[in-house]
Amino acid sequence: xxxxxxxxVILLCHDRLDVAARMARIWAEGGARVAIHVDAKTPGAEIxxxxxxxxxxxxxxYSRRRRCDWGRFNLVRATQDAAEELLAACPDLTHVYLxxxxxxxxxxxxxxxxxxxxxxxxxxxxxxxxHDVGWTVGGLNDERFTLYFPFDWRRQRGLxxxxxxxxxxxxVRRGMPRGISPHLGSQWWCLTAATLRAILTDPRxxxxxxxxxxxxxxxxxxxxxxxxxxSVTIESRSLTLAKFDHKGRPYQLYDDHIxxxxxxxxxxxxKAWPGATKLLAHFPRPPAELPDPAPPRPAxxxxxxxxxVRRRVLGRPGLYMQSRYPRKDAENxxxxxxxxxxxxxxxxxxxxxxxLAERVPGDVHGHLFGPEQVEFAxxxxxxxxxxxxxxxxxxxxxxxxxxxxxxxxxxxxxFQFSPRDNQVLNWFIATDPNAHVFVITGAxxxxxLHSGMPFDDIRRVSAQLQxxxxxxxxxxxxxxxxxxxxxxxxxxxxxxxxxxMGEVLRQLDPQVVPITSLPDMRDPAGLAQLLRxxxxxxxxxxxxxxxxxxxxxxxxxRKAAE
Amino acid sequence: xxxxxxxxxxxxxRRRAERQWLIGRAIQRRGxxxxxxxxxxxxxxxxxxxxxxxxxxxxxxxxxxxxYRDLGVRHFLFVDNASDDGSTDYxxxxxxxxxxxxxxxxxxxxxxxxxxxxxxxxxxxxxxxxSVDPDEFLVYPHCDCRPLAALTDWLxxxxxxxxxxxxxxxxxxGALEDETYRExxxxxxxxxxxxPANYSIAKNKYYGNxxxxxxxxxxxxxxxxxxxxxxxxxxxxxxxxxxxxxxSSTHMLLPRGLNLVYDENGGEMASGxxxxxxxxxxxxxxxxxxxxxxxxYADSQEYRAYHAGLQGxxxxxxxxxxxxxxxxxxxxxxxxxxxxxx
Numbered sequence: 001x002x003x004x005x006x007x008x009v010i011l012l013c014h015d016r017l018d019v020a021a022r023m024a025r026i027w028a029e030g031g032a033r034v035a036i037h038v039d040a041k042t043p044g045a046e047i048x049x050x051x052x053x054x055x056x057x058x059x060x061x062y063s064r065r066r067r068c069d070w071g072r073f074n075l076v077r078a079t080q081d082a083a084e085e086l087l088a089a090c091p092d093l094t095h096v097y098l099x100x101x102x103x104x105x106x107x108x109x110x111x112x113x114x115x116x117x118x119x120x121x122x123x124x125x126x127x128x129x130x131h132d133v134g135w136t137v138g139g140l141n142d143e144r145f146t147l148y149f150p151f152d153w154r155r156q157r158g159l160x161x162x163x164x165x166x167x168x169x170x171x172v173r174r175g176m177p178r179g180i181s182p183h184l185g186s187q188w189w190c191l192t193a194a195t196l197r198a199i200l201t202d203p204r205x206x207x208x209x210x211x212x213x214x215x216x217x218x219x220x221x222x223x224x225x226x227x228x229x230x231s232v233t234i235e236s237r238s239l240t241l242a243k244f245d246h247k248g249r250p251y252q253l254y255d256d257h258i259x260x261x262x263x264x265x266x267x268x269x270x271k272a273w274p275g276a277t278k279l280l281a282h283f284p285r286p287p288a289e290l291p292d293p294a295p296p297r298p299a300x301x302x303x304x305x306x307x308x309v310r311r312r313v314l315g316r317p318g319l320y321m322q323s324r325y326p327r328k329d330a331e332n333x334x335x336x337x338x339x340x341x342x343x344x345x346x347x348x349x350x351x352x353x354x355x356l357a358e359r360v361p362g363d364v365h366g367h368l369f370g371p372e373q374v375e376f377a378x379x380x381x382x383x384x385x386x387x388x389x390x391x392x393x394x395x396x397x398x399x400x401x402x403x404x405x406x407x408x409x410x411x412x413x414x415f416q417f418s419p420r421d422n423q424v425l426n427w428f429i430a431t432d433p434n435a436h437v438f439v440i441t442g443a444x445x446x447x448x449l450h451s452g453m454p455f456d457d458i459r460r461v462s463a464q465l466q467x468x469x470x471x472x473x474x475x476x477x478x479x480x481x482x483x484x485x486x487x488x489x490x491x492x493x494x495x496x497x498x499x500x501m502g503e504v505l506r507q508l509d510p511q512v513v514p515i516t517s518l519p520d521m522r523d524p525a526g527l528a529q530l531l532r533x534x535x536x537x538x539x540x541x542x543x544x545x546x547x548x549x550x551x552x553x554x555x556x557x558r559k560a561a562e
Numbered sequence: 563x564x565x566x567x568x569x570x571x572x573x574x575x576r577r578r579a580e581r582q583w584l585i586g587r588a589i590q591r592r593g594x595x596x597x598x599x600x601x602x603x604x605x606x607x608x609x610x611x612x613x614x615x616x617x618x619x620x621x622x623x624x625x626x627x628x629x630y631r632d633l634g635v636r637h638f639l640f641v642d643n644a645s646d647d648g649s650t651d652y653x654x655x656x657x658x659x660x661x662x663x664x665x666x667x668x669x670x671x672x673x674x675x676x677x678x679x680x681x682x683x684x685x686x687x688x689x690x691x692x693s694v695d696p697d698e699f700l701v702y703p704h705c706d707c708r709p710l711a712a713l714t715d716w717l718x719x720x721x722x723x724x725x726x727x728x729x730x731x732x733x734x735x736g737a738l739e740d741e742t743y744r745e746x747x748x749x750x751x752x753x754x755x756x757x758p759a760n761y762s763i764a765k766n767k768y769y770g771n772x773x774x775x776x777x778x779x780x781x782x783x784x785x786x787x788x789x790x791x792x793x794x795x796x797x798x799x800x801x802x803x804x805x806x807x808x809x810s811s812t813h814m815l816l817p818r819g820l821n822l823v824y825d826e827n828g829g830e831m832a833s834g835x836x837x838x839x840x841x842x843x844x845x846x847x848x849x850x851x852x853x854x855x856x857x858x859y860a861d862s863q864e865y866r867a868y869h870a871g872l873q874g875x876x877x878x879x880x881x882x883x884x885x886x887x888x889x890x891x892x893x894x895x896x897x898x899x900x901x902x903x904x
Contacts, residue, residue: 245902249719256707275711305904312902315830319896320763322728322795323833325772325824332828385759386882388781393788396775397762407896408759 005113005120007032008093008193010082012075013101014039014068017046019274020101021053026284028057030109033093035061035086036101037078039068061085071153073212075187075219083196094120097190098223102271103240104253104280108287112239112267115293116190123195123231126185126238127224144216145182146173153216177204177211185224188240188270191231198230199223241298242270243305246313251305255279260304266296318403318434334428335406339413340436340508341429343472344443344490346416348497348521353377353416355519360509362412368405369398369421384409391422398424406434414508418444419468426475435483437476438504441469442490442543446522449530458530459537469543491545494524573768581816584807587672588679595641595662595677599654602639602685609636610710612692613681615674616642618851619696620649621844624746626696627656633700634709635692639685641677643668679807686802690714693798693812694836697749700727700798701889702834703900716903717832718801724815725799726823727834730756730897731777732886733841733878742843749839755883756837757781758895761794771795771814771821778841778878796836797823832901835892841878 009027011034013020020036028034034057038047054060063082068075083096095116105112116122130145147167151160176182191199202208208226212218227234241264243251250271253261255278261269262285272279315324317333326332340362346352357364357377363384366375374394376383383389385408387401394401402425406413429435444465448458476485486504493500497518505512531541571579605611612635616623627638638659642650653661662681668674678693692710694700702713702725717725732753734741741752761776772795780791796812800820807816814821825831852865884895892898 254708308902308904311830313829315828321896322726323824323831323899326828327826330827382880386757387760390788400762404759
């Protein structure tokens with residue numbers, strides 16, 4: 001341990017002076033000199049209460065009151081005044097901490113002093129070069145230094161926006177005073193008295209003040225920039241834990257944050273919800289025998305806050321609910337997990353569903369989008385997540401149906417599809433990277449072949465199904481496809497079913513056991529004849545493929561070859 | 563609303579006309595309310611207020627009042643619609659309740675909304691106002707450790723004026739009559755189950771709200787006409803201003819901006835749930851009575867469907883039902899979200 005630390009604290013307050021009084025008492029009783037600045041807009045009666053509440057404490061300074069507006073230079077001016085008064089009143093201070101009336105000290109002031117004493121020449125101020133940061137709100141990074149900001153962002157928003165726009169159009173670029181380069185950082189800092197004095201008594205201060213007066217949010221840049229000019233060593237990390245959301249509003253802290261805050265070992269946290277009585281009573285922790293100078297470890301609480309910011313900005317993929325209803329293509333993940341759609345397979349292999357269920361890890365459903373019923377695996381009345389099997393309900397919000405099903409189940413969802421089913425989700429599925437789509441075009445012919453329906457009906461149904469499938473294939477061939485889509489023509493597939501089926505299963509699950517047999521197949525005999533009849537009746541079959549396997553069953557063919 | 567459609571006016575103008583019509587109507591019909599106990603002088607500036615319409619809910623009231631008192635509701639403004647079960651006397655005795663009595667038709671008062679809109683207009687200004695029924699219990703992120711005032715302060719700080727809470731129908735594991743609900747008891751100890759994922763959403767372009775349907779009612783009572791099932795979207799918590807009005811129950815409001823409680827760019831905004839303790843042992847009596855009165859929405863179609871369904875011993879429970887644990891469970895299921903309220 002080296003020279004003792006004499007700590008001074010500047011408290012900037014504007015409302016909830018009852019909480020501020022409490023904070024001032026914590027600092028003062030911990031041995032710090034306190035200077036309080038109260039916003040000039042705060043009613044006088046409240047200040048009188050503050051003064052009486054702190055009457056028993058000696059040496060509390062009340063600095064000259066200025067009107068403070070968010071993002072304006074008067075906040076810096078208030079800080080400068082308070083710092084000057086504080087340094088004049090107690091010339092023996094070694095460090096000055098800038099905090100607000102809502103900043104809650106988490107650890108005893110003595111521990112903060114011990115931490116500062118470990119390296120007494122170090123300035124704790126977050127100061128990041130403005131050219132390199134990406135975390136400021138409102139898209140104004142460089143511009144907050146190169147444009148003029150005469151208007152208040154909160155009260156004169158229209159004028160503010162218009163003035164920025166005009167300056168951009170006129171290509172206004174303010175010159176920075178020579179010798180400084182813009183830096184940004186948290187407005188809560190702890191500077192050594194030497195650095196602070198150097199900033200306040202800089203011979204060029206008038207020039208700097210004039211420059212910063214019209215920058216935007218100078219309380220995040222004035223001291224941060226000038227500290228770079230005067231400081232010997234900078235620890236570019238604020239001792240105050242203060243996180244902001246994506247709109248630049250500070251996070252509030254509540255009773256349930258107590259364990260995490262304790263764990264973070266931060267010295268000061270901002271800002272406590274005034275009603276969080278347990279939190280306010282719990283902190284600061286009582287001083288230990290020997291002050292522990294360990295540095296803060298805010299990683300865990302920062303992770304929590306970053307996590308909630310992500311949730312607010314990006315949300316959970318595949319979730320559609322009362323407070324998240326993304327526009328088309330702004331979903332950030334259309335669905336929450338991979339799923340697979342098989343079209344045509346169950347037409348070729350009547351027992352495909354059970355066969356597949358034994359081979360891949362996942363729930364294998366029937367035709368989820370079938371016209372008669374939602375065919376959940378095992379055909380229950382009520383499917384996973386209590387989703388109804390009523391097709392009317394499903395079609396009312398088909399996208400919600402599919403996404404809810406995928407989200408509520410733990411395993412991969414696999415379902416059959418056909419041109420008979422509801423086609424409304426074709427684009428949604430085709431543009432979803434989670435989707436695996438396997439299509440055998442023209443496979444719907446096989447059940448028709450065996451249906452025994454009159455030819456006229458077969459022709460009519462074929463025309464409908466072919467049109468539907470052509471549209472679907474067109475979607476799958478578009479340039480917008482994000483799904484992993486495999487489209488086979490029926491003739492191709494029938495030519496080498498085992499190889500292609502193996503390919504399909506491997507794409508679904510790379511560790512799949514190689515297949516040795518296929519499920520029972522519908523007999524394609526007579527298909528060529530049917531196609532010829534369709535063609536001759538004026539319907540051009542377009543999805544079957546170039547060459548069908550010979551119309552006769554393979555056995556007879558071999559005989560003929562002999 | 564169809565009423566304003568026949569003039570070919572821009573939607574904005576029609577909405578404004580409708581809003582003014584709703585407010586005017588509420589003010590004009592204020593005479594239907596007779597003050598039984600007016601303690602509104604005790605309301606202090608930042609108090610959170612609850613606005614409730616009730617009819618013959620005596621047995622539910624003690625738990626209801628205690629639940630919301632614990633959350634930090636400071637004053638209850640009740641409209642009692644011609645109760646005859648002693649609930650009037652019970653409410654009159656509560657220190658933090660102001661009570662009005664309405665003998666008029668519930669249906670003709672737009673299902674009570676005229677009365678509520680009037681009370682909101684008169685007493686709700688600049689307060690956070692919670693408009694709920696006696697069988698609706700608000701659950702929001704962190705509700706186990708943060709009072710309602712923490713939520714409303716945060717909403718204020720984030721510049722939000724309304725907070726959505728979807729209606730989540732709760733039901734018991736067995737038949738409704740199996741376990742009798744006793745006064746003061748927690749209804750969710752009996753009706754502790756809900757549907758986790760059975761909800762469909764459509765956007766209403768005119769009012770800007772989301773229209774959510776589904777849940778156990780649509781699969782059990784409305785299977786013959788599933789699209790006629792009740793709406794589940796609600797916006798019960800609003801920082802009230804005199805130019806606001808509820809349009810249809812608490813499903814949506816005007817001006818339209820109050821209904822935009824969801825993010826369309828992929829993010830999540832904060833939201834809660836109203837646990838709906840309708841399906842208790844008290845339900846079948848109630849549905850028989852309401853069936854006679856025909857005072858409910860769409861000619862009491864809901865109650866008729868329930869009555870038919872429940873007579874046949876319908877159970878709402880199914881093997882996919884989930885048992886309610888806490889708000890975290892609802893958040894994991896994606897029914898509510900904490901948004902950026904860390």
